[in-house]
Amino acid sequence: MEGPDHIETDVLVVGGGINGAGIARDAAGRGLRVVLCEKDDLAAHTSSASSKLIHGGLRYLEHYEFRLVRKALAEREVLLRSAPHIMRPLRFVMPHDSGQRPVWxxxxxxxxxxxxARREFLPGSEAVALRSHAAGEALKDSFTxxxxxxxxxxxxxxxxVLNAIAARERGASILTRTACTSLKRDARYWTATLAHAHGSTQVxxxxxxxxxxxxAAQLLQSASGARPRRALRLIKGSHIVVPRLFEHDYAYIFQHPDGRIVFAMPxxxxxxxxxxxxxxxEGDLDRVAISExxxxxxxxLSNRYFKRAIAPADVVWTYSGVRPLVEDDAASAAAATRDFRLAMDASGAPMLTVLGGKITTFRKLAEEAVDRIAPMLGNRSGxxxxxxxxxxxxxFGGSPSNxxxxxxxxWLEGVRRRYPxxxxxxxxxxxxxxxxxxEVLLxxxxxxxELGPQIVPGLYAAEAEYLVKYEWATRAADILWRRSKLGLHAxxxxEQLLDEWIAQRTRAA
Known part of the structure; x- marks a missing residue:
């Protein structure tokens, strides 16, 4: 019998990153009962520490990952159409010099x-003369x-977060700050203990x-005693944020002589x-940080290309994340595949383990994952x-469109007219x-x-209340660094002021 301490469901998803949220959305939309648990906040780790790109992965062509690149390229415009408010096309400038790969x-x-892959609205590539191009002004004169x-x-x-909202609106239960602490399996069911601030829930x-x-490898071993057939290779990626180095809206991709690709973006x-x-x-997954x-x-690397030099003292913020990549015996971390693998264990109640992946292909990953599990649960929805x-x-209507x-x-001009x-x-x-x-927020x-007091610069009570009510925000960092990037400006x-406001609101409720 279901109750506050016991839940019956078709699918339990452990992990509130992009893959877990995407799978929960897809499965709930096919009519499956879904519970997702995440031990921290949504996107608290790898999924908020990416390079913020929806891309095919130009550099993966060098490693002959044609299948991955084709799949990712096909997804670019699908994703852009589905959420044009949080995604947008971006043009990249690749400076060239004699130390790089030949022009041909x-x-x-x-x-x-x-x-x-087919393109409907993204323009193709072109060669440019940097001395007469807007993006050339910020670069050193040697790049022509x-x-x-x-x-x-x-x-x-x-x-x-949007995937989690979509999952919830289709009936899924999204449980943040809720850790899966034990798993037991029989022929038909998994029984999980989910621990949270108010106790625990059996699912x-x-x-x-x-x-x-x-x-994923740790959870797999604790659930079944098995290790993935192909190990996960944990790769740390770090980024720095510095005061603006250029005034235009182009981004840069730099092919460094050491073989690495680095982006610089507005x-x-x-x-x-x-x-x-x-x-x-190989460190603590809960304490991932950039090194000196x-x-x-x-x-x-930045100073090799840009006229305006930067030093570590200029860095205003950093973030780091660990990407779980499928081990493919690549010599370097940069060359390791970004493709995903779905591992099914049907020796009892089924378990599907997600290995690898990249943010651009999350929707396809979720679709393939639910294609695998839905028939096993008697669900034939497409x-x-x-x-x-x-x-x-x-x-501009209910369906994705260019x-x-x-x-x-x-559309933005229309918003400004409605809310002058x-x-x-x-x-x-x-x-x-x-x-x-x-329209819901306002x-x-x-x-x-009528937006209420400004809690910290740029954040009014109305928005904070919206994020707490609709988007699972429970702490200042959830709002300032994940739901927004107001932490950079505030x-x-x-964080202390906002945490105090959230605590007062919670007590009042």
Whole structure:
């Protein structure tokens, strides 16, 4: 019998990163009962520590990962259409010099990148003269020629939250700050103990999905005593954020002489995001942080290309995450495959373990995962997410369309006309974060005074209440660093002020 301390479900998903949230959304949309548990906040680890890109992975062509690149390229426009508020097309500039791969080889690679999958609205690649191109001004004078190609930008943490919202709206239970502490299995069911701040809950599930990311191998071993047939290779990627190094909207991709690829991208209006590193990792998965050599490396790399030099003292923020990649015997971390593998154990109640993956292919991963488990649970519903918007993405109607991407600016102008009392920067941020659900955030509000007090710079009570009510935010860091990046702008002491506000609100409730 179900109750607050006992839940019966079809699928228990362990892990609240992009893969777990995507699988929960897909499965719930096919009519399966779903419970997702996450020991911390949604996207608290790997899924909020990406390079924020929806991309095919140009560099993976060098490692002959044509299948992965084709799959990712096909997903770019599918994802952009589904959530044009948190994703947008982005043009990348690749400076070239004599120490890099020959021009003919780069042209061939970009041609392949342009043609491996169909493009409806992303422009193709082209060669450019940097001395006359907007992106050339910030670069050192030695870089005179380059190439430009298309990919996409994504707010990675919000992408996870939107998938979780979509799952909940289709009936899933999303349990954050809830750890799976024990698992027992018989022929038909998994029995899991989920521990949370108020005690524990027993869940009986017909299927277990192990989407624990870097912890997937640990969960697999604790659940079944087995190790993955192919080990996970844990790779740490780190990024730095510095004051803005250029004024335009292009991003850069640098092919460093050591073989690594590093991006430099416009970030949060006032900053430049630089990364990533690729290092094998064996430390504490709950305490992943950038090292001083990584900071120095990224600064040195930036200084090789940009006129404006930076030093470690210029870094205003850093973040690091551990990517769980399928071990493929690659010599370097950078060369390790970003493709995913789904491992099924049907020796009792079924368990599906997710190994590897990248943020661009999360929807396909989720679709394939549910295609595997649904028939085992007597569910024959077909795949559906390719033709569905994520929450807030239905800017011009209920179905994904190119219009949401190419006409986002006109939709934003409509928001500004409907809410003329909102300062333009705030209207833009709300539109980008919430899309059409800005109407829920601002419902029945007719002036700034109705947003409530400004808790910390840029954050009004109305938005904080929305994030607590609808998006599982329970701590200041959830709001300042994952639901938004206001932490970069709010100043010292903001987290404490916001935590105090959340605590007061919780006591009042």
């Amino acid at each position: 080889l780069i042209r061939a690679g970009l041609y392949l990148y342009d043609t491996l 020629r380059g190439f430009v190609y298309s990919d996409g930008w994504v707010d990675d943490a919000r992408l996870v 009986r599930a017909r299927c277990l999905v192990n989407a624990a990311g870097p912890w 970030y949060e209006q006032e900053f430049t995001l630089i990364g990533t590193t690729d290092l094998d990792y 050599p990584e900071i120095a490396y990224l600064c040195q 795949a559906w997410t390719a033709a569905a918007c994520l929450p807030g993405g239905d800017l 219009r949401g991407v190419v006409e986002f600016g006109s 009392w909102l300062p333009q920067p705030l209207a833009t941020r709300y539109a980008r974060a919430y899309g059409s659900r800005i 419902a029945r509000r007719q002036g700034m005074h 100043g010292a002491g903001s």
